[in-house]
Amino acid sequence: xxxxxxxxxxxxxxxxxxxxxxxxxxxxxxxxxxxxxxxxxxxxxxxxxxxxxxxxxxxxxxxxxxxxxxxxxxxxxxxxxxxxxxxxxxxxxxxxxxxxxxxxxxxxxxxxxxxxxxxxxxxxxxxxxxxxxxxxxxxxxxxxxxxxxxxxxxxxxxxxxxxxxxxxxxxxxxxxxxxxxxxxxxxxxxxxxxxxxxxxxxxxxxxxxxxxxxxxxxxxxxxxxxxxxxxxxxxxxxxxxxxxxxxxxxxx
Amino acid sequence: xxxxxxxxxxxxxxxxxxxxxxxxxxxxxxxxxxxxxxxxxxxxxxxxxxxxxxxxxxxxxxxxxxxxxxxxxxxxxxxxxxxxxxxxxxxxxxxxxxxxxxxxxxxxxxxxxxxxxxxxxxxxxxxxxxxxxxxxxxxxxxxxxxxxxxxxxxxxxxxxxxxxxxxxxxxxxxxxxxxxxxxxxxxxxxxxxxxxxxxxxxxxxxxxxxxxxxxxxxxxxxxxxxxxxxxxxxxxxxxxxxxxxxxxxxxxxxxxxxxxxxxxxxxxxxxxxxxxxxxxxxxxxxxxxxxxxxxxxxxxxxxxxxxxxxxxxxxxxxxxxxxxxxxxxxxxxxxxxxxxxxxxxxxxxxxxxxxxxxxxxxxxxxxxxxxxxxxxxxxxxxxxxxxxxxxxxxxxxxxxxxxxxxxxxxxxxxxxxxxxxxxxxxxxxxxxxxxxxxxxxxxxxxxxxxxxxxxxxxxxxxxxxxxxxxxxxxxxxxxxxxxxxxxxxxxxxxxxxxxxxxxxxxxxxxxxxxxxxxxxxxxxxxxxxxxxxxxxxxxxxxxxxxxxxxxxxxxxxxxxxxxxxxxxxxxxxxxxxxxxxxxxxxxxxxxxxxxxxxxx
Ligand SMILES: Cc1cc2nc3c(=O)[nH]c(=O)nc-3n(C[C@H](O)[C@H](O)[C@H](O)COP(=O)(O)OP(=O)(O)OC[C@H]3O[C@@H](n4cnc5c(N)ncnc54)[C@H](O)[C@@H]3O)c2cc1C
Numbered sequence: 001x002x003x004x005x006x007x008x009x010x011x012x013x014x015x016x017x018x019x020x021x022x023x024x025x026x027x028x029x030x031x032x033x034x035x036x037x038x039x040x041x042x043x044x045x046x047x048x049x050x051x052x053x054x055x056x057x058x059x060x061x062x063x064x065x066x067x068x069x070x071x072x073x074x075x076x077x078x079x080x081x082x083x084x085x086x087x088x089x090x091x092x093x094x095x096x097x098x099x100x101x102x103x104x105x106x107x108x109x110x111x112x113x114x115x116x117x118x119x120x121x122x123x124x125x126x127x128x129x130x131x132x133x134x135x136x137x138x139x140x141x142x143x144x145x146x147x148x149x150x151x152x153x154x155x156x157x158x159x160x161x162x163x164x165x166x167x168x169x170x171x172x173x174x175x176x177x178x179x180x181x182x183x184x185x186x187x188x189x190x191x192x193x194x195x196x197x198x199x200x201x202x203x204x205x206x207x208x209x210x211x212x213x214x215x216x217x218x219x220x221x222x223x224x225x226x227x228x229x230x231x232x233x234x235x236x237x238x239x240x241x242x243x244x245x246x247x248x249x250x251x252x
Numbered sequence: 253x254x255x256x257x258x259x260x261x262x263x264x265x266x267x268x269x270x271x272x273x274x275x276x277x278x279x280x281x282x283x284x285x286x287x288x289x290x291x292x293x294x295x296x297x298x299x300x301x302x303x304x305x306x307x308x309x310x311x312x313x314x315x316x317x318x319x320x321x322x323x324x325x326x327x328x329x330x331x332x333x334x335x336x337x338x339x340x341x342x343x344x345x346x347x348x349x350x351x352x353x354x355x356x357x358x359x360x361x362x363x364x365x366x367x368x369x370x371x372x373x374x375x376x377x378x379x380x381x382x383x384x385x386x387x388x389x390x391x392x393x394x395x396x397x398x399x400x401x402x403x404x405x406x407x408x409x410x411x412x413x414x415x416x417x418x419x420x421x422x423x424x425x426x427x428x429x430x431x432x433x434x435x436x437x438x439x440x441x442x443x444x445x446x447x448x449x450x451x452x453x454x455x456x457x458x459x460x461x462x463x464x465x466x467x468x469x470x471x472x473x474x475x476x477x478x479x480x481x482x483x484x485x486x487x488x489x490x491x492x493x494x495x496x497x498x499x500x501x502x503x504x505x506x507x508x509x510x511x512x513x514x515x516x517x518x519x520x521x522x523x524x525x526x527x528x529x530x531x532x533x534x535x536x537x538x539x540x541x542x543x544x545x546x547x548x549x550x551x552x553x554x555x556x557x558x559x560x561x562x563x564x565x566x567x568x569x570x571x572x573x574x575x576x577x578x579x580x581x582x583x584x585x586x587x588x589x590x591x592x593x594x595x596x597x598x599x600x601x602x603x604x605x606x607x608x609x610x611x612x613x614x615x616x617x618x619x620x621x622x623x624x625x626x627x628x629x630x631x632x633x634x635x636x637x638x639x640x641x642x643x644x645x646x647x648x649x650x651x652x653x654x655x656x657x658x659x660x661x662x663x664x665x666x667x668x669x670x671x672x673x674x675x676x677x678x679x680x681x682x683x684x685x686x687x688x689x690x691x692x693x694x695x696x697x698x699x700x701x702x703x704x705x706x707x708x709x710x711x712x713x714x715x716x717x718x719x720x721x722x723x724x725x726x727x728x729x730x731x732x733x734x735x736x737x738x739x740x741x742x743x744x745x746x747x748x749x750x751x752x753x754x755x756x757x758x759x760x761x762x763x764x765x766x767x768x769x770x771x772x773x774x775x776x777x778x779x780x781x782x783x784x785x786x787x788x789x790x791x792x793x794x795x796x797x798x799x800x801x802x803x804x805x806x807x808x809x810x811x812x813x814x815x816x817x818x819x820x821x822x823x824x825x826x827x828x829x830x831x832x833x834x835x836x837x838x839x840x841x842x843x844x845x846x847x848x849x850x851x852x
Contacts, residue, residue: 031291072296189341192354195284195286
């Protein structure tokens with residue numbers, strides 16, 4: 001199967017994210033890392049490709065920078081990457097993002113598109129749904145397990161109470177929840193090989209997409225400081241008060 | 253619960269600014285060593301080691317390796333953790349591509365080895381021993397031996413051992429008595445007992461390749477009569493498959509102070525019949541020379557365990573010092589309290605640890621870089637020059653870094669106070685694990701003798717003179733770098749002058765009476781390490797200052813580099829400079845009291 005995995009480079013979460021004071025966009029350093037949640041998608045993509053003697057292409061939109069994050073995914077074993085780095089798309093909303101990714105995915109050709117449920121720096125969580133709609137293919141969302149059953153794809157869709165079994169015939173879009181598979185560690189050979197794997201850097205125009213950012217961030221406000229916790233002085237009855245609080249919180 | 257984050261930032265700083273990746277990439281064979289690749293290697297190796305090796309460090313310490321029914325069982329999870337490193341290809345990175353290795357420079361391998369030693373020093377020994385065996389085989393082994401053994405040792409499918417020590421032959425390898433008798437088919441039969449053999453038996457791999465020092469018939473006594481043999485645990489058939497079990501018996505395992513997950517075995521060769529089957533490496537009676545090939549990298553690797561354990565102990569002490577609230581800071585109001593990092597004495601400990609770890613890291617990476625230059629530089633004279641330099645640095649990396657590893661891990665216990673003495677805090681393990689570094693691969697006392705007896709005079713003293721010259725050469729730059737560099741400059745000049753004087757004294761007196769020089773060997777090694785450490789940190793500070801001028805965004809880190817170098821120069825370097833006295837005091841007071849009178 002031809003698998004396309006949507007991945008995103010984000011600033012290293014180890015250092016605090018900062019916003020540009022003028023544009024209100026997230027500041028993106030040269031060196032960005034692969035969003036950790038995308039490692040699961042890449043792992044599932046690689047597994048499907050291995051089972052079907054297929055291939056894995058990565059599609060990513062955002063400032064290319066040093067491409068470090070993309071190389072991390074290539075080092076895991078993906079075959080090639082398309083990176084759409086277009087200054088006109090800085091701060092694009094989710095629909096614009098979905099349009100651009102859809103164009104790149106269509107150009108690659110696919111049987112399965114895999115994406116995370118949401119990115120760690122944006123958290124909009126709707127791009128994969130929009131891609132499925134734009135591609136006009138079924139969406140298998142919140143997959144915690146993916147099986148190929150003959151020519152159908154069956155997933156276990158994570159729910160609050162357990163999981164649903166959902167099936168579709170490819171082509172389809174799958175979203176993968178974090179932590180459901182163990183992403184492989186890149187091997188040394190994989191890292192060496194990633195150096196020479198093709199990374200195609202294109203603009204939206206080259207994909208034939210004329211969409212613009214689609215939104216303007218007019219103001220950003222800091223989240224309210226978390227209120228200080230309640231200190232309970234123990235005068236012999238603290239345990240009762242704690243039980244009461246836990247009951248209010250409906251945890252007991 | 254202890255923590256560890258790979259010190260990627262400092263490793264990168266040293267690689268980029270002290271060593272210069274461009275100088276590595278300029279060496280024939282290392283064209284592929286670009287910054288992106290190095291970043292990816294350090295990132296991904298660090299991640300795997302932290303995720304997979306580190307969680308087993310403490311459980312491995314508690315469980316230990318055990319001898320059950322004649323075979324060694326490593327702690328739960330070790331086999332899988334080792335295999336993951338093999339599978340990801342990390343163990344092969346130092347070796348030539350023609351055998352399936354990764355052909356990475358020693359400098360980069362050293363950075364990875366440091367992380368391995370921090371996350372799990374016991375397990376990190378297995379590949380270090382294989383490397384020793386490989387170095388000897390690659391350099392001195394016949395094509396036939398290489399064909400059979402090299403590839404699988406390289407990938408980590410098999411591991412190697414170094415079998416030197418016997419009950420009566422520790423530091424004095426020449427006293428060994430294990431025998432090798434020729435067999436009709438050109439192979440040899442080995443008989444004897446080896447003690448303290450690290451990873452002498454284990455369940456990580458299906459075969460173990462022992463490199464054994466032994467005596468052939470009619471060999472002269474002492475080191476001149478020693479030969480080196482390959483003795484596999486399982487014999488290898490012509491088609492590469494494993495055949496019969498060789499006659500090598502694990503007699504017992506030691507109960508140790510530290511590195512408890514690393515099995516330390518007593519091995520008996522040829523107990524059952526006429527001897528274990530062995531194959532001669534290179535020529536007869538050249539074993540001692542081959543042994544040095546085997547030990548060279550291993551000594552640097554042992555030094556790295558000092559850096560690594562210092563680093564992890566420091567990281568934990570730093571974190572704890574910011575959490576533990578105790579006492580009123582001096583000059584603060586009556587009811588004020590502070591995390592202990594607010595106290596001057598705790599700061600002193602933390603700064604000492606930080607500065608020493610960074611100094612050790614710089615020195616060991618420089619040592620590795622010298623090895624790369626010595627092997628890969630196109631010009632023969634340059635290669636020779638760097639060979640002498642690497643030879644000079646190796647005993648210093650080994651002994652100075654392991655001594656400091658012990659001191660830093662001990663200091664980390666001190667920062668924790670009483671909790672540091674309690675096993676559950678994890679801090680005692682770092683100290684216990686660090687303690688072996690000063691003993692094996694040649695005790696630190698033997699390293700100091702090697703330094704003054706062999707390494708200083710080699711090449712007419714070219715290496716030490718070159719090093720002293722380099723240290724003096726940055727004086728102008730330090731002078732031009734502004735007031736903040738003043739103390740560094742004058743104190744480094746003092747240190748270098750004292751080092752020169754001490755070196756001259758050893759050369760003069762060592763000729764007349766070697767015991768005079770031997771008496772000063774250990775303080776001299778410490779002095780050389782300390783002054784060199786100050787020099788590397790001063791160079792780091794100069795590089796940091798330059799980057800700041802160029803507007804680097806990494807302001808806090810670079811400022812800290814300069815302040816760390818200042819601290820080292822003002823607080824630690826003078827202790828090294830002051831060793832001029834002990835180095836040149838000679839043997840007189842050491843031998844003044846008759847052993848009979850030394851009791852109380
Ligand atoms: C955990 C562990 C793992 C080991 N792994 C291995 C291994 O894999 N393979 C292997 O072959 N060996 C191994 N060893 C052995 C180790 O290398 C020796 O213990 C070490 O070389 C010292 O020898 P020794 O114990 O006989 O001490 P000794 O040689 O008896 O030394 C005792 C003291 O005397 C000093 N001394 C001795 N001779 C001199 C001298 N000429 N001048 C000045 N001082 C001197 C030493 O510095 C030391 O302080 C291991 C040991 C341990 C504890």
